Amino acid sequence: MKLFVSTTSPFARLVMVACLRQQIDAELIFVMPWENPQELLAVNPFSQVPALLTDNQLLITESSVILAHLMPQIFADEKSAALTSLSLGIINQAVRAFATERFQPASAAPHPFIERSTSLLSNLLPNAPQLDAQSDALGQIFFGIALGYLKLRLAEVFDKAVTEANKGALEQFCQRDFMQKTQSTALEKLPTSISQL
Template identity: 30%
Template sequence: MKLLASLTSPYARKVRVVMAEKKLDYELILEDVWADDSDIMKYNPLGKIPCLIMDDQGSLFDSRVIVEYLDTLSPVGRLIPQAGRDRAAVKCWEAIADGVLDAAVAIVIEENRRPQELRHQPWIDRQHGKIAAALQSMNSSLGEQAFCMGTTFSLADIAVGCALGYLDLRFPTMAWRTQYGNLQRLDEKLQTRPSFASTLPAL
Protein backbone atom coordinates (compact mmCIF):
# COMPACT_ATOMS: atom_id res chain seq x y z
CA MET A 1 0.00 0.00 0.00
CA LYS A 2 1.00 3.61 -0.55
CA LEU A 3 -0.10 6.54 1.56
CA LEU A 4 -0.20 10.01 0.03
CA ALA A 5 0.29 12.36 2.94
CA SER A 6 2.22 15.26 4.42
CA LEU A 7 4.23 15.22 7.63
CA THR A 8 2.15 18.04 9.12
CA SER A 9 -1.35 16.81 8.22
CA PRO A 10 -3.09 15.69 11.43
CA TYR A 11 -5.53 13.57 9.44
CA ALA A 12 -2.63 11.78 7.77
CA ARG A 13 -0.94 11.36 11.13
CA LYS A 14 -4.04 9.58 12.42
CA VAL A 15 -3.73 7.08 9.58
CA ARG A 16 0.02 6.68 10.14
CA VAL A 17 -0.49 6.02 13.86
CA VAL A 18 -3.11 3.38 13.07
CA MET A 19 -0.76 1.73 10.59
CA ALA A 20 2.00 1.68 13.19
CA GLU A 21 -0.30 0.24 15.85
CA LYS A 22 -1.54 -2.42 13.42
CA LYS A 23 2.04 -3.11 12.23
CA LEU A 24 1.06 -2.65 8.58
CA ASP A 25 3.68 -2.12 5.88
CA TYR A 26 3.24 0.79 3.49
CA GLU A 27 5.15 3.34 1.45
CA LEU A 28 4.81 6.95 2.53
CA ILE A 29 4.65 9.38 -0.40
CA LEU A 30 4.83 13.03 0.58
CA GLU A 31 2.33 15.16 -1.31
CA ASP A 32 1.84 18.93 -1.33
CA VAL A 33 -1.77 19.44 -2.37
CA TRP A 34 -1.15 23.18 -2.82
CA ALA A 35 1.55 22.63 -5.46
CA ASP A 36 0.68 23.14 -9.13
CA ASP A 37 2.21 19.76 -10.02
CA SER A 38 0.42 17.80 -7.30
CA ASP A 39 -0.80 14.34 -8.34
CA ILE A 40 -3.47 14.12 -5.68
CA MET A 41 -6.39 14.66 -8.08
CA LYS A 42 -5.47 11.43 -9.87
CA TYR A 43 -6.42 9.49 -6.76
CA ASN A 44 -8.81 11.73 -4.82
CA PRO A 45 -11.14 14.00 -6.83
CA LEU A 46 -11.49 16.20 -3.74
CA GLY A 47 -7.79 16.97 -3.84
CA LYS A 48 -7.21 16.12 -0.20
CA ILE A 49 -4.83 13.99 1.83
CA PRO A 50 -4.51 11.42 3.23
CA CYS A 51 -5.20 9.09 0.36
CA LEU A 52 -4.48 5.36 0.48
CA ILE A 53 -3.52 3.61 -2.74
CA MET A 54 -4.08 -0.11 -2.37
CA ASP A 55 -2.23 -2.96 -4.04
CA ASP A 56 -4.82 -3.19 -6.83
CA GLN A 57 -4.33 0.57 -7.45
CA GLY A 58 -7.74 1.40 -6.05
CA SER A 59 -7.80 4.36 -3.66
CA LEU A 60 -9.48 5.28 -0.40
CA PHE A 61 -9.71 8.81 0.95
CA ASP A 62 -10.91 10.57 4.08
CA SER A 63 -9.04 9.54 7.20
CA ARG A 64 -12.14 8.09 8.87
CA VAL A 65 -12.76 5.79 5.92
CA ILE A 66 -9.11 4.77 5.69
CA VAL A 67 -8.65 3.89 9.36
CA GLU A 68 -11.84 1.87 9.39
CA TYR A 69 -10.54 -0.16 6.46
CA LEU A 70 -7.10 -0.58 8.00
CA ASP A 71 -8.57 -1.92 11.22
CA THR A 72 -10.14 -4.81 9.28
CA LEU A 73 -6.82 -5.93 7.79
CA SER A 74 -5.67 -7.61 10.97
CA PRO A 75 -7.57 -8.91 14.00
CA VAL A 76 -4.57 -8.05 16.17
CA GLY A 77 -5.00 -4.92 18.26
CA ARG A 78 -8.48 -3.98 17.10
CA LEU A 79 -8.95 -0.24 17.46
CA ILE A 80 -12.65 0.00 16.61
CA PRO A 81 -15.28 -2.23 18.28
CA GLN A 82 -17.08 -4.31 15.70
CA ALA A 83 -20.62 -3.43 16.72
CA GLY A 84 -22.88 -1.84 19.28
CA ARG A 85 -22.72 1.17 21.53
CA ASP A 86 -18.98 0.99 22.10
CA ARG A 87 -18.39 1.27 18.37
CA ALA A 88 -20.62 4.33 18.19
CA ALA A 89 -18.82 5.86 21.18
CA VAL A 90 -15.40 5.42 19.55
CA LYS A 91 -16.66 7.02 16.34
CA CYS A 92 -18.13 9.94 18.34
CA TRP A 93 -14.74 10.52 19.98
CA GLU A 94 -13.19 10.49 16.52
CA ALA A 95 -15.82 12.93 15.26
CA ILE A 96 -15.24 15.49 18.00
CA ALA A 97 -11.45 15.20 17.68
CA ASP A 98 -11.73 15.66 13.92
CA GLY A 99 -14.01 18.62 14.58
CA VAL A 100 -11.19 20.24 16.55
CA LEU A 101 -8.94 19.62 13.55
CA ASP A 102 -11.47 21.01 11.09
CA ALA A 103 -11.70 24.26 13.07
CA ALA A 104 -7.93 24.47 13.58
CA VAL A 105 -7.14 23.84 9.91
CA ALA A 106 -9.75 26.43 8.91
CA ILE A 107 -7.98 29.02 11.07
CA VAL A 108 -4.58 28.12 9.61
CA ILE A 109 -5.87 28.46 6.05
CA GLU A 110 -7.66 31.72 6.81
CA GLU A 111 -4.57 33.24 8.39
CA ASN A 112 -1.99 31.92 5.95
CA ARG A 113 -3.73 31.48 2.59
CA ARG A 114 -6.22 34.32 2.48
CA PRO A 115 -5.03 37.91 1.84
CA GLN A 116 -4.96 39.88 5.07
CA GLU A 117 -7.54 42.40 3.91
CA LEU A 118 -10.03 39.58 3.30
CA ARG A 119 -9.61 37.79 6.63
CA HIS A 120 -12.68 37.80 8.84
CA GLN A 121 -11.76 37.90 12.52
CA PRO A 122 -15.26 37.06 13.86
CA TRP A 123 -15.18 33.86 11.78
CA ILE A 124 -11.72 33.00 13.13
CA ASP A 125 -12.97 33.65 16.68
CA ARG A 126 -15.89 31.31 16.03
CA GLN A 127 -13.48 28.50 15.11
CA HIS A 128 -11.50 29.12 18.29
CA GLY A 129 -14.76 28.86 20.19
CA LYS A 130 -15.46 25.46 18.66
CA ILE A 131 -12.01 24.24 19.68
CA ALA A 132 -12.46 25.43 23.27
CA ALA A 133 -15.91 23.85 23.57
CA ALA A 134 -14.68 20.54 22.15
CA LEU A 135 -11.65 20.44 24.46
CA GLN A 136 -13.87 21.10 27.47
CA SER A 137 -16.25 18.34 26.41
CA MET A 138 -13.48 15.81 25.79
CA ASN A 139 -11.75 16.68 29.05
CA SER A 140 -14.98 16.17 30.97
CA SER A 141 -15.86 12.92 29.19
CA LEU A 142 -12.39 11.50 29.76
CA GLY A 143 -12.49 12.19 33.48
CA GLU A 144 -10.12 9.99 35.45
CA GLN A 145 -10.21 7.14 32.94
CA ALA A 146 -6.95 5.76 31.60
CA PHE A 147 -8.20 6.03 28.01
CA CYS A 148 -11.17 7.57 26.23
CA MET A 149 -13.04 4.26 26.33
CA GLY A 150 -12.00 3.38 29.86
CA THR A 151 -9.20 0.84 30.18
CA THR A 152 -8.84 -0.01 26.49
CA PHE A 153 -6.68 1.91 24.00
CA SER A 154 -8.64 2.60 20.82
CA LEU A 155 -9.03 4.80 17.77
CA ALA A 156 -10.66 7.34 20.08
CA ASP A 157 -7.33 7.95 21.80
CA ILE A 158 -5.49 8.14 18.49
CA ALA A 159 -7.89 10.76 17.15
CA VAL A 160 -7.72 12.85 20.31
CA GLY A 161 -3.92 12.56 20.50
CA CYS A 162 -3.52 13.71 16.89
CA ALA A 163 -5.82 16.67 17.49
CA LEU A 164 -3.83 17.75 20.54
CA GLY A 165 -0.57 17.33 18.64
CA TYR A 166 -1.83 19.58 15.86
CA LEU A 167 -2.78 22.28 18.37
CA ASP A 168 0.77 22.13 19.71
CA LEU A 169 2.15 22.41 16.19
CA ARG A 170 0.04 25.30 14.88
CA PHE A 171 -0.98 27.10 18.07
CA PRO A 172 2.02 26.82 20.41
CA THR A 173 0.75 29.65 22.63
CA MET A 174 -2.59 27.91 23.25
CA ALA A 175 -2.11 26.75 26.83
CA TRP A 176 -4.65 23.93 26.70
CA ARG A 177 -2.71 21.84 29.21
CA THR A 178 -3.31 24.36 31.99
CA GLN A 179 -7.08 24.15 31.49
CA TYR A 180 -7.63 20.53 30.59
CA GLY A 181 -5.67 18.35 32.98
CA ASN A 182 -7.34 15.10 31.99
CA LEU A 183 -6.37 15.62 28.35
CA GLN A 184 -2.83 16.53 29.40
CA ARG A 185 -2.55 13.24 31.30
CA LEU A 186 -3.79 11.28 28.29
CA ASP A 187 -1.45 13.15 25.96
CA GLU A 188 1.58 12.36 28.13
CA LYS A 189 0.65 8.69 28.08
CA LEU A 190 0.18 8.65 24.30
CA GLN A 191 3.55 10.30 23.65
CA THR A 192 5.28 7.26 25.15
CA ARG A 193 3.86 5.00 22.45
CA PRO A 194 6.22 4.40 19.47
CA SER A 195 3.36 5.05 17.04
CA PHE A 196 3.02 8.62 18.32
CA ALA A 197 6.70 9.29 18.87
CA SER A 198 7.57 8.24 15.32
CA THR A 199 4.90 10.44 13.71
CA LEU A 200 5.45 13.63 15.71
CA PRO A 201 4.76 16.52 13.30
CA ALA A 202 7.29 19.26 12.74
CA LEU A 203 7.26 22.40 10.61
Protein backbone atom coordinates (compact mmCIF):
# COMPACT_ATOMS: atom_id res chain seq x y z
CA MET A 1 0.00 0.00 0.00
CA LYS A 2 1.01 3.60 -0.58
CA LEU A 3 0.62 6.45 1.87
CA PHE A 4 0.68 9.96 0.43
CA VAL A 5 2.03 12.45 2.96
CA SER A 6 3.74 15.81 3.25
CA THR A 7 6.61 16.88 5.46
CA THR A 8 4.48 19.29 7.51
CA SER A 9 0.95 17.84 7.68
CA PRO A 10 -0.07 17.06 11.27
CA PHE A 11 -2.72 14.65 9.97
CA ALA A 12 -0.11 12.73 7.98
CA ARG A 13 2.10 12.70 11.07
CA LEU A 14 -0.68 11.10 13.12
CA VAL A 15 -0.94 8.26 10.62
CA MET A 16 2.83 7.81 10.22
CA VAL A 17 3.37 7.70 13.98
CA ALA A 18 0.50 5.26 14.47
CA CYS A 19 1.93 3.01 11.74
CA LEU A 20 5.36 3.19 13.36
CA ARG A 21 3.96 2.29 16.77
CA GLN A 22 1.83 -0.55 15.40
CA GLN A 23 4.60 -1.82 13.04
CA ILE A 24 2.48 -1.32 9.93
CA ASP A 25 4.60 -0.65 6.87
CA ALA A 26 3.62 1.33 3.79
CA GLU A 27 5.40 3.00 0.91
CA LEU A 28 5.65 6.75 1.51
CA ILE A 29 4.97 9.20 -1.31
CA PHE A 30 5.84 12.79 -0.40
CA VAL A 31 3.85 15.54 -2.12
CA MET A 32 3.01 19.23 -1.68
CA PRO A 33 -0.82 19.12 -1.54
CA TRP A 34 -1.27 22.90 -1.80
CA GLU A 35 0.32 22.74 -5.26
CA ASN A 36 -2.23 20.18 -6.52
CA PRO A 37 0.44 17.78 -7.84
CA GLN A 38 -0.71 15.46 -10.59
CA GLU A 39 0.69 12.46 -8.73
CA LEU A 40 -1.67 13.15 -5.83
CA LEU A 41 -4.64 14.28 -7.94
CA ALA A 42 -4.42 11.02 -9.86
CA VAL A 43 -5.41 9.13 -6.70
CA ASN A 44 -7.11 11.81 -4.60
CA PRO A 45 -9.09 14.50 -6.42
CA PHE A 46 -9.28 16.50 -3.17
CA SER A 47 -5.46 16.90 -3.20
CA GLN A 48 -5.23 16.24 0.53
CA VAL A 49 -2.89 14.20 2.70
CA PRO A 50 -2.80 11.69 4.16
CA ALA A 51 -4.23 9.50 1.44
CA LEU A 52 -3.89 5.73 1.58
CA LEU A 53 -3.95 3.72 -1.65
CA THR A 54 -4.56 0.11 -0.67
CA ASP A 55 -3.09 -2.93 -2.37
CA ASN A 56 -6.51 -3.32 -4.02
CA GLN A 57 -6.15 0.19 -5.48
CA LEU A 58 -8.87 1.61 -3.25
CA LEU A 59 -8.41 5.11 -1.88
CA ILE A 60 -8.97 5.93 1.80
CA THR A 61 -8.67 9.56 2.89
CA GLU A 62 -9.12 11.50 6.14
CA SER A 63 -6.73 10.59 8.92
CA SER A 64 -9.42 9.26 11.27
CA VAL A 65 -10.79 6.91 8.59
CA ILE A 66 -7.29 5.72 7.67
CA LEU A 67 -6.57 5.06 11.35
CA ALA A 68 -9.87 3.22 11.77
CA HIS A 69 -9.08 1.08 8.73
CA LEU A 70 -5.51 0.21 9.71
CA MET A 71 -6.00 -0.18 13.46
CA PRO A 72 -9.68 -0.25 14.48
CA GLN A 73 -8.71 -1.14 18.04
CA ILE A 74 -7.72 2.46 18.78
CA PHE A 75 -11.36 3.51 18.67
CA ALA A 76 -12.66 0.49 20.58
CA ASP A 77 -11.56 1.98 23.91
CA GLU A 78 -13.76 4.87 25.02
CA LYS A 79 -10.95 6.88 26.64
CA SER A 80 -8.72 6.50 23.58
CA ALA A 81 -11.55 7.52 21.25
CA ALA A 82 -12.32 10.59 23.36
CA LEU A 83 -8.70 11.76 23.53
CA THR A 84 -8.20 11.05 19.81
CA SER A 85 -11.25 13.12 18.91
CA LEU A 86 -10.03 15.96 21.14
CA SER A 87 -6.64 15.82 19.45
CA LEU A 88 -8.17 15.89 15.97
CA GLY A 89 -10.33 18.84 17.01
CA ILE A 90 -7.29 20.80 18.22
CA ILE A 91 -5.46 20.10 14.96
CA ASN A 92 -8.52 20.99 12.85
CA GLN A 93 -8.92 24.37 14.55
CA ALA A 94 -5.19 25.12 14.38
CA VAL A 95 -5.02 24.20 10.68
CA ARG A 96 -8.09 26.33 9.91
CA ALA A 97 -6.67 29.39 11.65
CA PHE A 98 -3.18 28.98 10.20
CA ALA A 99 -4.28 28.21 6.62
CA THR A 100 -6.88 30.99 6.56
CA GLU A 101 -4.35 33.56 7.75
CA ARG A 102 -1.66 32.28 5.40
CA PHE A 103 -3.79 32.47 2.25
CA GLN A 104 -5.86 35.58 2.83
CA PRO A 105 -4.91 38.72 0.87
CA ALA A 106 -2.50 40.98 2.75
CA SER A 107 -4.87 43.96 2.46
CA ALA A 108 -7.93 42.09 3.73
CA ALA A 109 -9.33 42.30 7.23
CA PRO A 110 -8.67 39.12 9.27
CA HIS A 111 -11.15 36.41 8.34
CA PRO A 112 -13.63 35.52 11.14
CA PHE A 113 -12.48 31.89 11.00
CA ILE A 114 -9.15 32.94 12.52
CA GLU A 115 -10.72 34.58 15.57
CA ARG A 116 -13.24 31.78 15.99
CA SER A 117 -10.62 29.03 15.93
CA THR A 118 -8.12 30.81 18.17
CA SER A 119 -10.89 31.72 20.63
CA LEU A 120 -12.18 28.14 20.79
CA LEU A 121 -8.67 26.83 21.39
CA SER A 122 -7.94 29.50 24.01
CA ASN A 123 -11.07 28.50 25.94
CA LEU A 124 -10.43 24.77 25.67
CA LEU A 125 -6.74 24.38 26.40
CA PRO A 126 -6.51 25.58 30.04
CA ASN A 127 -8.85 22.69 30.96
CA ALA A 128 -7.39 20.10 28.58
CA PRO A 129 -6.25 16.75 30.02
CA GLN A 130 -2.70 16.29 31.23
CA LEU A 131 -0.36 14.86 28.60
CA ASP A 132 1.46 11.73 29.73
CA ALA A 133 4.75 12.19 27.90
CA GLN A 134 5.85 8.56 28.32
CA SER A 135 2.54 6.83 27.59
CA ASP A 136 2.34 4.28 24.78
CA ALA A 137 -1.42 4.80 24.42
CA LEU A 138 -2.17 6.15 20.95
CA GLY A 139 -4.69 8.63 22.36
CA GLN A 140 -1.95 10.20 24.48
CA ILE A 141 0.45 10.16 21.54
CA PHE A 142 -2.10 11.90 19.29
CA PHE A 143 -2.69 14.51 22.01
CA GLY A 144 1.04 15.20 22.14
CA ILE A 145 1.17 15.58 18.35
CA ALA A 146 -1.76 18.01 18.51
CA LEU A 147 -0.06 20.15 21.15
CA GLY A 148 3.16 20.10 19.16
CA TYR A 149 1.40 21.31 16.02
CA LEU A 150 -0.36 24.04 17.98
CA LYS A 151 2.99 25.23 19.34
CA LEU A 152 4.45 25.29 15.83
CA ARG A 153 1.62 27.10 14.04
CA LEU A 154 -0.17 29.14 16.73
CA ALA A 155 2.60 29.87 19.21
CA GLU A 156 0.76 32.79 20.83
CA VAL A 157 -2.29 30.65 21.60
CA PHE A 158 -0.05 27.85 22.85
CA ASP A 159 1.93 30.17 25.13
CA LYS A 160 -1.16 31.77 26.66
CA ALA A 161 -3.58 28.87 26.91
CA VAL A 162 -1.63 25.64 27.47
CA THR A 163 -0.89 24.83 31.10
CA GLU A 164 2.69 24.87 32.34
CA ALA A 165 2.37 21.18 33.17
CA ASN A 166 1.42 20.37 29.58
CA LYS A 167 4.19 22.59 28.21
CA GLY A 168 6.71 20.66 30.28
CA ALA A 169 5.24 17.32 29.27
CA LEU A 170 5.34 18.32 25.60
CA GLU A 171 9.06 19.09 25.84
CA GLN A 172 9.67 15.55 27.09
CA PHE A 173 7.25 14.05 24.57
CA CYS A 174 9.00 15.69 21.61
CA GLN A 175 12.23 13.89 22.53
CA ARG A 176 10.67 10.48 21.94
CA ASP A 177 12.06 8.44 19.07
CA PHE A 178 8.93 8.46 16.90
CA MET A 179 8.59 12.24 17.26
CA GLN A 180 12.18 12.76 16.19
CA LYS A 181 11.71 10.45 13.21
CA THR A 182 8.61 12.31 12.00
CA GLN A 183 9.64 15.91 12.50
CA SER A 184 9.75 17.99 9.32
CA THR A 185 13.54 18.11 9.10
CA ALA A 186 13.74 14.30 9.27
CA LEU A 187 10.96 13.88 6.70
CA GLU A 188 12.73 16.25 4.30
CA LYS A 189 15.16 13.37 3.69
CA LEU A 190 12.16 11.68 2.01
CA PRO A 191 12.23 8.18 3.49
CA THR A 192 10.64 5.70 1.11
CA SER A 193 8.58 3.74 3.65
CA ILE A 194 7.35 3.72 7.23
CA SER A 195 10.06 1.20 8.08
CA GLN A 196 12.69 3.65 6.81
CA LEU A 197 11.65 6.44 9.15
